[in-house]
Amino acid sequence: MTEVTGAATGASGGATEAAPPGAEAGAGTGAVAGGGQKAATPSRRRSSRAPDQRPVSDALLKRITRYSGTLSTEAVRSLEEDLPFFAGLSADQRAEIQLIIQSAVRDFVTWMRNPEAQHTDTIAGFKLLPKGLGQGLSLQETVQLVRSTCEYFELVMPRITHNERQRGLMIAAVLKFGRELGFTAASVYAAAAENRGAWDTRMEAMLVDAVVRGDRHADLASGASALNWDPTTAATVIVGRPRADLGLAAVPATHKAAVAAGRHALAVVQGARLVVILSGELESASAVPASVLDAFSPDAPVVVGHTVGSLAEAPDSAAEAIAGAAAATGWPGAPRPVAAIDLLPERVLGGDRGAAVMLVERIVTPLRGADPSLEETLRAYLDSGGHVEACARELYVHPNTVRYRLKRVSQITEFDPLDAREAFVLRIALVLGKFTDRSPQES
Numbered sequence: 001m002t003e004v005t006g007a008a009t010g011a012s013g014g015a016t017e018a019a020p021p022g023a024e025a026g027a028g029t030g031a032v033a034g035g036g037q038k039a040a041t042p043s044r045r046r047s048s049r050a051p052d053q054r055p056v057s058d059a060l061l062k063r064i065t066r067y068s069g070t071l072s073t074e075a076v077r078s079l080e081e082d083l084p085f086f087a088g089l090s091a092d093q094r095a096e097i098q099l100i101i102q103s104a105v106r107d108f109v110t111w112m113r114n115p116e117a118q119h120t121d122t123i124a125g126f127k128l129l130p131k132g133l134g135q136g137l138s139l140q141e142t143v144q145l146v147r148s149t150c151e152y153f154e155l156v157m158p159r160i161t162h163n164e165r166q167r168g169l170m171i172a173a174v175l176k177f178g179r180e181l182g183f184t185a186a187s188v189y190a191a192a193a194e195n196r197g198a199w200d201t202r203m204e205a206m207l208v209d210a211v212v213r214g215d216r217h218a219d220l221a222s223g224a225s226a227l228n229w230d231p232t233t234a235a236t237v238i239v240g241r242p243r244a245d246l247g248l249a250a251v252p253a254t255h256k257a258a259v260a261a262g263r264h265a266l267a268v269v270q271g272a273r274l275v276v277i278l279s280g281e282l283e284s285a286s287a288v289p290a291s292v293l294d295a296f297s298p299d300a301p302v303v304v305g306h307t308v309g310s311l312a313e314a315p316d317s318a319a320e321a322i323a324g325a326a327a328a329t330g331w332p333g334a335p336r337p338v339a340a341i342d343l344l345p346e347r348v349l350g351g352d353r354g355a356a357v358m359l360v361e362r363i364v365t366p367l368r369g370a371d372p373s374l375e376e377t378l379r380a381y382l383d384s385g386g387h388v389e390a391c392a393r394e395l396y397v398h399p400n401t402v403r404y405r406l407k408r409v410s411q412i413t414e415f416d417p418l419d420a421r422e423a424f425v426l427r428i429a430l431v432l433g434k435f436t437d438r439s440p441q442e443s
Helices: 002-013 023-032 034-053 058-066 068-082 084-088 091-113 120-133 139-160 164-213 220-226 247-260 311-330 340-349 353-370 372-383 388-395 399-413 420-437
Strands: 235-240 265-270 273-279
Touching (some): 058 139, 068 084, 068 091, 068 139, 091 139, 139 164, 164 220, 164 273, 220 311, 273 311, 311 340, 353 420, 372 420
Antiparallel strands (some): 265 273
16 A cells, blocks of 8 residues: 555645636735726636536546556455455456456546546446356455445545545545445346346246156256255145236245245246246145245145155156146045145046056055955945945845955055045046956957
8 A cells, every 4th residue: 555655645745736827816906906806806706616617637637547556456455454255265356356446446537527427347347246256256245345445445545635625525526436336336236136037037947847848858957956956855846826916926926935934946837827846845735835835826726746856856746746737627625735646536537547557556456466355345335335235235245344345445545435535536446447457459
């Protein structure tokens, strides 16, 4: 800071800025001769306007420009002392900040000559910050940089002035320019944040779309990492309609709700459909956080796919949830939300071949593997309208034998024949089991 101090000393040690020619003479003439007072007045008025029109001389502005490099160097040293994080920046980052400060000094001189001038160099420098220093500086740290730099110039710049009057004008100018500089930085960072938000939104939409399409060749891991999603965490796909009053705003609402529940979410509105990928395990459909569920329309079903181990497997959960959403209207009394696996009968009737295979593997195959009489008893029980005695007469067994076998069916398949809804699921499964028994010629 020695050079800057020397410059300041040289400026203040010299003669103060000369008064405009004829000012003192005009005053003296007016005091001595009343007749000359009118002739002196215009000269005195011109001399009083001149300092207001140009409060800082060209010589002083040239001196500021000449010492801009030294000023910026000393400002960086001041930042190293004031801001603990600044010392941790790389040499390239510190050099870039010094260039921005130097351009701010040049802009200050331009602005002093013409307050309507744009801070073009400084704006260009700040536009580099979100890209070049974004990996090393947070927005809060950048605010501290601007503040500390402005405080430094508030202290140093007035010392380079000619006299007390110009010192006061310089202080006011630095304060006003610092305010303008702060708004410049804010606008640049706001635009960068807006662009980043738009980029994130497009990336998120592409990721969810790839999951919905079942595109297993898409690089889901890198895209998810860019959105701060851990691609190795468990994920569950949820499908429904967005709430009418939210529309596209259902996406940020889902993000906020997921974070409040200690999870992360990727979401997109596709026409009339809201697709959400929720991080973490879900023990059941009822475990979906209520705040996340609130983003969906209360007048439409919400279907939950099965939880998968990672984002790469999410297409399986998405296919299940979308198929369930297409068939959910077939079960008006379905809970909300409803697991896609609980909609297997409706999905089968809607033409979902995968659901048909799943029903047979989940119900018929285990029954046949345990005891062939269980399938026969279940069929007879359903055919008899749920009457145990009628079923026993049909099979020529004791009613207690029927009850025992039905209990075994419930234990093996996890579907209770005594429940109307679950009896419907079992009935569909038995029909599908018979289809699988057909020979290729019969098909």
